[in-house]
Amino acid sequence: xxxxxxxxxxxxxxxxxxxxxxxxxxxxxxxxxxxxxxxxxxxxxxxxxxxxxxxxxxxxxxxxxxxxxxxxxxxxxxxxxxxxxxxxxxxxxxxxxxxxxxxxxxxxxxxxxxxxxxxxxxxxxxxxxxxxxxxxxxxxxxxxxxxxxxxxxxxxxxxxxxxxxxxxxxxxxxxxxxxxxxxxxxxxxxxxxxxxxxxxxxxxxxxxxxxxxxxxxxxxxxxxxxxxxxxxxxxxxxxxxxxxxxxxxxxxxxxxxxxxxxxxxxxxxxxxxxxxxxxxxxxxxxxxxxxxxxxxxxxxxxxxxxxxxxxxxxxxxxxxxxxxxxxxxxxxxxxxxxxxxxxxxxxxxxxxxxxxxxxxxxxxxxxxxxxxxxxxxxxxxxxxxxxxxxxxxxxxxxxxxxxxxxxxxxxxxxxxxxxx
Amino acid sequence: xxxxxxxxxxxxxxxxxxxxxxxxxxxxxxxxxxxxxxxxxxxxxxxxxxxxxxxxxxxxxxxxxxxxxxxxxxxxxxxxxxxxxxxxxxxxxxxxxxxxxxxxxxxxxxxxxxxxxxxxxxxxxxxxxxxxxxxxxxxxxxxxxxxxxxxxxxxxxxxxxxxxxxxxxxxxxxxxxxxxxxxxxxxxxxxxxxxxxxxxxxxxxxxxxxxxxxxxxxxxxxxxxxxxxxxxxxxxxxxxxxxxxxxxxxxxxxxxxxxxxxxxxxxxxxxxxxxxxxxxxxxxxxxxxxxxxxxxxxxxxxxxxxxxxxxxxxxxxxxxxxxxxxxxxxxxxxxxxxxxxxxxxxxxxxxxxxxxxxxxxxxxxxxxxxxxxxxxxxxxxxxxxxxxxxxxxxxxxxxxxxxxxxxxxxxxxxxxxxxx
Numbered sequence: 001x002x003x004x005x006x007x008x009x010x011x012x013x014x015x016x017x018x019x020x021x022x023x024x025x026x027x028x029x030x031x032x033x034x035x036x037x038x039x040x041x042x043x044x045x046x047x048x049x050x051x052x053x054x055x056x057x058x059x060x061x062x063x064x065x066x067x068x069x070x071x072x073x074x075x076x077x078x079x080x081x082x083x084x085x086x087x088x089x090x091x092x093x094x095x096x097x098x099x100x101x102x103x104x105x106x107x108x109x110x111x112x113x114x115x116x117x118x119x120x121x122x123x124x125x126x127x128x129x130x131x132x133x134x135x136x137x138x139x140x141x142x143x144x145x146x147x148x149x150x151x152x153x154x155x156x157x158x159x160x161x162x163x164x165x166x167x168x169x170x171x172x173x174x175x176x177x178x179x180x181x182x183x184x185x186x187x188x189x190x191x192x193x194x195x196x197x198x199x200x201x202x203x204x205x206x207x208x209x210x211x212x213x214x215x216x217x218x219x220x221x222x223x224x225x226x227x228x229x230x231x232x233x234x235x236x237x238x239x240x241x242x243x244x245x246x247x248x249x250x251x252x253x254x255x256x257x258x259x260x261x262x263x264x265x266x267x268x269x270x271x272x273x274x275x276x277x278x279x280x281x282x283x284x285x286x287x288x289x290x291x292x293x294x295x296x297x298x299x300x301x302x303x304x305x306x307x308x309x310x311x312x313x314x315x316x317x318x319x320x321x322x323x324x325x326x327x328x329x330x331x332x333x334x335x336x337x338x339x340x341x342x343x344x345x346x347x348x349x350x351x352x353x354x355x356x357x358x359x360x361x362x363x364x365x366x367x368x369x370x371x372x373x374x375x376x377x378x379x380x381x382x383x384x385x386x387x388x389x390x391x392x393x394x395x396x397x398x399x400x401x402x403x404x405x406x407x408x409x410x411x412x413x414x415x416x417x418x419x420x
Numbered sequence: 421x422x423x424x425x426x427x428x429x430x431x432x433x434x435x436x437x438x439x440x441x442x443x444x445x446x447x448x449x450x451x452x453x454x455x456x457x458x459x460x461x462x463x464x465x466x467x468x469x470x471x472x473x474x475x476x477x478x479x480x481x482x483x484x485x486x487x488x489x490x491x492x493x494x495x496x497x498x499x500x501x502x503x504x505x506x507x508x509x510x511x512x513x514x515x516x517x518x519x520x521x522x523x524x525x526x527x528x529x530x531x532x533x534x535x536x537x538x539x540x541x542x543x544x545x546x547x548x549x550x551x552x553x554x555x556x557x558x559x560x561x562x563x564x565x566x567x568x569x570x571x572x573x574x575x576x577x578x579x580x581x582x583x584x585x586x587x588x589x590x591x592x593x594x595x596x597x598x599x600x601x602x603x604x605x606x607x608x609x610x611x612x613x614x615x616x617x618x619x620x621x622x623x624x625x626x627x628x629x630x631x632x633x634x635x636x637x638x639x640x641x642x643x644x645x646x647x648x649x650x651x652x653x654x655x656x657x658x659x660x661x662x663x664x665x666x667x668x669x670x671x672x673x674x675x676x677x678x679x680x681x682x683x684x685x686x687x688x689x690x691x692x693x694x695x696x697x698x699x700x701x702x703x704x705x706x707x708x709x710x711x712x713x714x715x716x717x718x719x720x721x722x723x724x725x726x727x728x729x730x731x732x733x734x735x736x737x738x739x740x741x742x743x744x745x746x747x748x749x750x751x752x753x754x755x756x757x758x759x760x761x762x763x764x765x766x767x768x769x770x771x772x773x774x775x776x777x778x779x780x781x782x783x784x785x786x787x788x789x790x791x792x793x794x795x796x797x798x799x800x801x802x803x804x805x806x807x808x809x810x811x812x813x814x815x816x817x818x819x820x821x822x823x824x825x826x827x828x829x830x831x832x833x834x835x836x837x838x839x840x
Contacts (some may be wrong), residue, residue: 015592044595073588080596160818165719168493168821172435175464176500180715198816204823274694291714295600299585302723305817378816385817396618396798397725397805398580401588403624 001326003129004035005102008049009057010042012108012115013080014139015073015295016151017158017304017389018312019107022135023076024068025316026105027057031065033324036103040409044077045108046115049092050416054099054409067402069313070391072301075404083115085419089122097128098412105319107135109143110355113331117351120329131323134331134351135315139298141191144357145349146333150312151298153384156195157308158300159184159239159293160385164199166291167206167237174235178286179226182207183273185297187243190214190361192297195381196239197373206237208372213243214361215370219252222276223283225371230284238280240272252276302399306387311344318346342383421746423549424455425522428469429477430462432528432535433500434559435493435715436571437578437724437809438732439527442555443496444488445736446525447477451485453744456523460829464497465528466535469512470836474519474829487822489733490811492721495824503535505839509542517548518832525739527555529563530775533751537771540749551743554751554771555735559718561611564777565769566753570732571718573804576615577728578720579604579659579713580805584619586711587626587657594655598706599646602627603693605717607663610634610781612717615801616659617793626657628792633663634781635790639672642696643703645791650704658700660692672696722819726807731764738766762803 007030009023030036039057042048057065057076068075083089096104096119106116113134120132136143141152163182170180184193190212197210208229211217222238229236244252253272273290280288315332322330330348337343365377391399427450429443450456459477462468477485477496488495503509516524516539526536533554540552556563561572583602590600604613610632617630628649631637642658649656664672673692693710700708735752742750750768757763785797811819 011592015589044592047595071588072585074592075588078592080593157817161722162716162720164818164821165492165721166714166716168491168495169435169715169719172431172464172494172498173500175467177715182716199818201814201816289714290712291716292710292712293716294586294709294711295589295597296582296586296602296711296713299589300582301585302581307817382816387817388813393808394621396621396802397577397727397807398584398619401584 002035003102003131004037005100006038006040007036007103007105008040008042008054008101009076009105010045010048011074011076011078012045012106012112013078013137014298015078016137016139016298017072017154017301018150018309019137020068020071020075021309021312022107022137022150022316024065025313026135026320027065029317029320030103031058033320035324040099041076041404045079045081046083046092047079047081048077049095050088052095052411052413052416055404055406056409059407060404064402064404069309070301070389071401072299075402082111083118087419089118091416092119093123093126093128095413096123096130099409102130103323104130104132105135107137109138110358113351114355117329117355120351131328133319133323133328134354135319136331136333139192140186140189142189142359143354144359145331145354147336147344148334148384150308150315152191153308154300154304155192155298156381157305157385158303159192159297160196160199161303162293163196163207163237163239164205167199170206170235170237176287177289179236179280179284179288180291181238181240181273181276181280181288182291183271184239184241186213186241188213190241193239193241194361194365194373194377198378198382200372204233207239208233208236209238210372211240211244212361212366213241213245214363215366216245216247217370218246219279219283223279226280226284230286238276240276242272244272301389302391304389305385306389307384309389314346322348339379339383422455423522423551424457425520426458426460427456427523427525428460428462428474428521429496429525430465430468431494431496431498432465432526432532433498433557434718435498436557436559436718437492437574437721438570438729439557440488440491440495441729441732442527442557442570442736444485445733446555446740447485449737449740450523451478453740455744460519461496461824465499465501466503466512467499467501468497469515470508472515472831472833472836475824475826476829479827480824484822484824489729490721490809491821492719495822502531503538507839509538511836512539513543513546513548515833516543516550519829522550523743524550524552525555527557529558530778533771534775537749537775540771551748553739553743553748554774555739556751556753559612560606560609562609562779563774564779565774567756567764568754568804570728570735572611573728574720574724575612575718576801577725577805578723579612579717580616580619581723582713583616583627583657583659584625587619590626590655590657596707597709599656599700599704599708600711601658601660601693601696601700601708602711603691604659604661606633606661608633610661613659613661614781614785614793614797618798618802620792624653627659628653628656629658630792631660631664632781632786633661633665634783635786636665636667637790638666639699639703643699646700646704650706658696660696662692664692721809722811724809725805726809727804729809734766742768759799759803
């Protein structure tokens with residue numbers, strides 16, 4: 001079972017508030033193990049492996065590694081590169097061989113699990129013994145085989161709080177700014193938008209309306225919903241996932257492509273928030289503001305969920321445990337044993353099962369009218385958002401985050417030629 | 421000196437994370453005083469007075485009032501109503517007389533101080549003894565006669581932190597999402613945008629470029645600055661105040677009005693962030709995301725500055741102290757005695773001086789190139805952003821905020837007729 005060699009920890013796709021905590025869990029566990037000789041980071045995920053752009057994480061200060069527990073985004077570096085060719089896969093295995101990489105820990109979503117799976121299989125077919133374990137990561141919470149995904153709860157806690165806070169603005173100034181639309185990430189899955197619904201504890205509380213991609217909707221329906229809310233409480237706060245679609249399956253944002261042009265006369269697809277804000281002003285006849293946190297939402301470490309952070313760390317550490325026990329080709333998963341009291345158990349799923357699956361918001365988590373969440377959604381997400389990560393604050397009143405020194409490894413392979 | 425009667429506490433203009441703390445300071449001090457018989461709230465500021473829409477704050481639970489210290493926005497209710505006529509002013513004094521309002525505490529910006537000033541003078545001319553004191557409030561920090569304004573430091577702390585956090589996203593994903601523009605409030609003053617510059621502790625740190633309305637700029641200049649930053653560190657994070665102007669004094673956002681149309685074919689003025697994002701994609705040739713916190717920025721109580729909150733409370737309490745001492749026609753101000761160690765002293769300024777003044781970001785707080793801040797700005801704003809307000813968190817992991825029960829006062833005047 002014992003396998004001596006080096007490890008690579010890499011991060012992929014959109015950053016989160018806690019993906020560094022996952023990497024930290026893996027790094028600290030790997031550094032502690034006798035089997036792992038050295039722990040390397042791959043700058044910008046699989047792109048860093050392809051470019052042989054590696055650095056020695058073990059050479060970093062222990063306090064730098066420790067500070068990953070509260071530093072947002074992907075400190076090792078991330079990418080959106082998709083493995084396109086067999087040549088890419090072969091190149092990855094060549095780099096692994098050159099640096100005696102026997103352990104590969106990859107934090108990411110479906111595509112990353114697919115990459116990890118293919119790498120594991122190719123290495124195996126070449127009799128190069130190595131162990132590949134995936135660490136779940138995505139704010140979108142759309143990974144198969146796991147109850148939820150690290151990163152999701154923190155973006156949810158932050159955005160639900162901001163909906164609550166900005167909702168009070170609409171409440172105080174409804175005589176002037178009557179409506180507000182807040183956009184959340186989630187092109188195909190409504191998990192994040194739905195989580196903001198928890199802020200609506202009472203009828204008065206924002207958000208009053210929540211729309212998700214899983215339930216198609218029209219401008220007319222949204223306007224009618226807004227009028228109902230306006231008549232009932234005198235103001236409107238809407239949360240909309242970016243990927244809302246109409247009953248024909250078209251993105252609502254694409255419905256206006258023909259009209260919008262930017263400063264240079266180019267066709268421009270605006271975001272859902274600004275689009276709905278225009279729709280509400282037009283069809284409901286009230287002033288409407290819009291909020292778009294964009295990438296700021298998924299990196300809000302200053303108010304990250306402690307449950308999320310601790311689970312992220314545990315998933316990273318468990319990945320190393322599995323590998324040291326001789327396992328390969330798995331992603332760490334979380335199984336929910338109970339919601340009240342909240343209890344999860346770490347488990348695992350085949351990388352290929354994760355790669356080919358997708359987890360959508362169940363219809364039962366959205367009310368019949370398709371414009372808010374149900375108690376089932378509330379019960380699901382509430383335990384995940386509990387606790388706050390403590391972030392050290394500098395003399396200037398702002399958080400202190402880490403950054404690696406990045407001592408590069410000498411290259412041993414020929415320069416990589418990207419596929420044409 | 422002693423004057424027995426009722427008090428009104430009212431809030432005006434754009435909400436902040438700490439305007440409720442100011443109101444709380446005034447309410448608690450007034451409830452403690454023997455001279456003030458009852459403390460009323462005017463729903464939606466001066467509009468609430470005009471409409472005789474008052475409620476008894478003294479009848480609220482003590483813990484509700486206490487919770488104003490961490491509840492964002494304007495819990496009493498705010499408005500953007502501008503007093504337009506002598507009839508409005510006369511109506512206000514009539515309502516005050518009907519309810520024996522001898523104390524009027526108004527938290528707001530220039531316009532509110534102007535209103536308060538006129539009300540005080542009219543009451544005096546009618547031999548109705550009353551004491552009117554203004555409480556400074558505006559996230560824009562553009563009030564004259566005071567070193568800074570409650571509300572400013574909290575929006576600054578939050579946005580600087582979000583620039584830092586989202587900056588790490590651009591840093592991790594620069595191979596894909598190379599540039600990001602974050603928009604801050606500030607139509608005429610760059611105080612908020614400038615404060616985010618503090619997050620740039622080292623060359624790598626976001627924001628790399630900061631633009632303010634006080635220093636005119638062109639699309640060409642911004643593109644050139646971006647290219648320089650891109651060449652130096654491989655990515656770009658820009659903060660732009662919403663009211664940027666070109667050397668002709670035109671808002672940059674108005675420069676594209678002729679081109680943009682919304683879903684209904686209407687001319688649409690987009691925000692500066694989306695505009696610059698298009699400019700950067702066009703002229704620099706990299707993908708550019710944009711972030712627009714809108715009203716969520718000024719209500720971020722979950723990460724408000726403790727210094728700001730405590731000063732806000734102190735300003736409210738001082739307003740009552742001044743009134744009880746027989747003063748009227750003043751706004752409470754803050755005088756900075758020292759930046760290191762930070763020390764302020766509460767003082768006061770004539771309402772009319774505040775109403776007619778405006779505080780702009782000094783040119784010396786912006787670097788020569790007009791694209792970032794200087795150490796002078798850093799020294800000015802850093803002490804204000806220190807400490808974090810502790811917000812009680814509910815069982816669902818989200819903040820707990822207060823809301824008034826609003827026991828309405830019986831109306832004693834004829835219905836108000838708004839000016840035509």
